[in-house]
Amino acid sequence: MNSVDISAIIVLITGIVFIGIVMAAGKWLKQKASKTSTQIDDIIISAIGKPLILILIIVTLYFSLSMSTIVPENFHWIFDSRYLKIIIVIIGTWIIWSFVKNVAHQYEELILASTTHEAQIKLYYFFRGTFGYIIWLIAGVIILNILEVDITPLLAAGGIVGIAVSFAAKDVLGNFFSGAVLAADQPFHLGDRIEVQSYIGDVISIGPRSTRIQTLDRQLVTIPNSILTNDVVINYAEPDFHIRIKIFIGVAYGTDINRVKYLLHNITYEAIDRGLCLIDPPPSVYFMEFGPSSLNLQVVVWANQYTLTLEVQDFINCKIAEIFAKEGIGIPFPQMDIHLEKNTDE
Numbered sequence: 001m002n003s004v005d006i007s008a009i010i011v012l013i014t015g016i017v018f019i020g021i022v023m024a025a026g027k028w029l030k031q032k033a034s035k036t037s038t039q040i041d042d043i044i045i046s047a048i049g050k051p052l053i054l055i056l057i058i059v060t061l062y063f064s065l066s067m068s069t070i071v072p073e074n075f076h077w078i079f080d081s082r083y084l085k086i087i088i089v090i091i092g093t094w095i096i097w098s099f100v101k102n103v104a105h106q107y108e109e110l111i112l113a114s115t116t117h118e119a120q121i122k123l124y125y126f127f128r129g130t131f132g133y134i135i136w137l138i139a140g141v142i143i144l145n146i147l148e149v150d151i152t153p154l155l156a157a158g159g160i161v162g163i164a165v166s167f168a169a170k171d172v173l174g175n176f177f178s179g180a181v182l183a184a185d186q187p188f189h190l191g192d193r194i195e196v197q198s199y200i201g202d203v204i205s206i207g208p209r210s211t212r213i214q215t216l217d218r219q220l221v222t223i224p225n226s227i228l229t230n231d232v233v234i235n236y237a238e239p240d241f242h243i244r245i246k247i248f249i250g251v252a253y254g255t256d257i258n259r260v261k262y263l264l265h266n267i268t269y270e271a272i273d274r275g276l277c278l279i280d281p282p283p284s285v286y287f288m289e290f291g292p293s294s295l296n297l298q299v300v301v302w303a304n305q306y307t308l309t310l311e312v313q314d315f316i317n318c319k320i321a322e323i324f325a326k327e328g329i330g331i332p333f334p335q336m337d338i339h340l341e342k343n344t345d346e
Helices: 003-034 040-067 073-079 081-106 108-113 118-146 152-168 170-185 225-230 257-273 306-327
Strands: 193-196 199-206 210-215 220-224 233-235 243-251 284-290 295-303
Touching: 003 040, 040 073, 040 081, 073 081, 081 118, 170 225, 199 220, 210 225, 220 225, 243 257, 243 306, 257 284, 257 295, 257 306, 295 306
Parallel strands: none
Antiparallel strands: 193 199, 193 233, 199 210, 210 220, 243 295, 284 295
């Protein structure tokens, strides 16, 4: 046996001993990790353990065989360093993929329980389902680069296909990206009452592509997420459920404005006693303008629930009609005076 083969055997034995030490250390660390309260150390050891042992075995065999004379000359191409790099890339990708998968599995309940936003939940499931494909695709590109394969034609073909797909599905992709923005920004949550464009309703579903609201007349409206990120959205549930309600009323010219304001104030405090309105902020009555046919006033009250808007308006308007009728206060309707001039030429 020549000195080269002896060196190869020494490398092989050293590698086997080192692998045994690593396996023993891994077993000890695993026992220690099982006694801790956190699970992250168990996940790290589980993700690194087998891939590390495998790569040590491959490296030991690689160097020992490449140093020996056992392998025939026509098979020496297998010792090209590029193939070792490819194996390291594959095993490294395996470690990352295994770690992320185990974290997602172990902490899934905690992740889902920490958010009430449906779009975030769906984004999490989307990430969990696509992460493996993405990381292995990146590994494939790195391997092609190691093998010195020209990927320019593939990128060019993919670019042409990507442009065609992007034109065909730009609205769909735009809505998905907008869904991600909504998940991060959280301008509203499930159950919130929002107003967007001409629609007012309660949010019942937040998806990655669209959001569904149930309007006040119980119609289901599906709104693309791109509209919600590019248009003005009013959230009646934020920063709290309080809402200001405005009621406009006109009285006839010649009516005592101070008397009208006094009566309107009494009506608002009656609404407060009924539990429909808040005492703080206090209600207000303003004389707004001299209209074409009436003296116009505005009643401003606050409700503790935005869902009470119609009830408050109904109560106050009914009281206005009742009390104004008793007090003889007229509520004029719009009118127009037409003056006819006689034609003197006839």
